Amino acid sequence: MMPKFAEWVSLPRISIVLLVVFGLAWVAMLVLTQMPGHSHSGPLPTMSTDELALSARLREHVRNLATAEHNVQKYAELEAAARYIEGALSAEGYSVSRQEYDCLAKKVRNLLITVPSRTQPGKRVMVVGAHYDSAIGSPGANDNATGVASILEQAKRLKDAGATAQSDIVFGLYTNEEEPYFGTNLMGSSVHARSLKEKGANVIAMFSLETMGYYSDVKGSQKYPGPLKAFYPEQGNFIGFVGNVRSLGLVRRVTGSFRKHAAFPAEGIAGPRAIPGVDWSDHAPFMDQG
Structure with missing residues (x-):
């Protein structure tokens, strides 16, 4: 049996909507994870x-x-x-x-x-x-x-x-x-x-x-929640700068400054607190207080 015309039309629409949502989410992750400068690579x-x-x-x-x-x-x-x-x-x-x-x-x-x-x-x-x-x-x-x-x-x-x-x-x-x-x-x-x-x-x-x-140069020594592994290295050999979304500007300034002045690998993220680990330390109460 052929699907009704309305149902047939809705299938590509749903696909387009999903693609748009996925694309927007990917762009958002790029904004929140891409930091100024370049992380140090090679021998220390x-x-x-x-x-x-x-x-x-x-x-x-x-x-x-x-x-x-x-x-x-x-x-x-x-x-x-x-x-x-x-x-x-x-x-x-x-x-x-x-x-x-x-x-x-x-x-x-x-x-x-x-x-x-x-x-x-x-x-x-x-x-x-x-x-x-x-x-x-x-x-x-x-x-x-x-x-x-x-x-x-x-x-x-x-x-x-x-x-x-x-x-x-x-x-x-x-x-x-x-x-x-x-x-x-x-x-x-x-x-x-x-x-x-x-x-x-x-x-x-x-x-x-x-x-x-x-510190470890072994591949797989660094684990991440959810899709973050697509944006960060597999080795746990870097300093991580982690803040919430509101702190994006601060995280970018600090990570960029560290990369400029220190010959040591550094990564940064300003992520929503729903991501496990974003607020797992003493900065969380300061987030709570605004």
């Missing part, structure tokens, strides 16, 4: 004397922070990690602010320092954060002693060089990023983000430094 350059010294200091921080599992369930170890961070920052001349709150009848704390802008102090805030608690069952060398070590060395360098930024830089070392607190008001970064919102702080950016120690 030989480290300079200064970089070798920095590498040794970073490694020492990770060793000290990841001696044992440290979280609210391992409270003494969590306190030891907090004291190490406070000591390292105090040794550089910083006044460390404790942002304390209660969790499971215990006092836990964020550790905050501020490098004020010389040109526009108090006008704008840029937050650079990392969590110092570890997941249950893990000493947390990669997740997230690497992020904390990076902040400690960034703070040291800014102290040496002086603040030249047009924004105040607030370094936040957070507790309770890991389960079972992730996504709750007991996350240290959630406490910090809410306090900044209550103060009316003009937060222009938040950078969460997370799990930067993993």
Whole structure:
């Protein structure tokens, strides 16, 4: 039996609509995933004397922070990690602010320092954060002693060089990023983000430094949700800059700047939070607060 004329006409129309939708989705993904400049490829350059010294200091921080599992369930170890961070920052001349709150009848704390802008102090805030608690069952060398070590060395360098930024830089070392607190008001970064919102702080950016120690040139070592594998390399040998769609301009500026100044592979995406992983760290509460 021949299909009715209306049904026959509708088939190509549906195909056209699907093609248009697919095409628009593909264009949207290109907009959200294509970053300025080019990711570094080929051998990594030989480290300079200064970089070798920095590498040794970073490694020492990770060793000290990841001696044992440290979280609210391992409270003494969590306190030891907090004291190490406070000591390292105090040794550089910083006044460390404790942002304390209660969790499971215990006092836990964020550790905050501020490098004020010389040109526009108090006008704008840029937050650079990392969590110092570890997941249950893990000493947390990669997740997230690497992020904390990076902040400690960034703070040291800014102290040496002086603040030249047009924004105040607030370094936040957070507790309770890991389960079972992730996504709750007991996350240290959630406490910090809410306090900044209550103060009316003009937060222009938040950078969460997370799990930067993993590196592999093996194909298939990097996995992606959904269709993202069509846009990114198979090897987990790059630094990833990940933000939400609203942060597209920021992600593009930062990824482009990194590619320009660092001879190290870098990729970026500004994706919807529905994509698994886009908000899996301490930047999520800052997204929540706008």
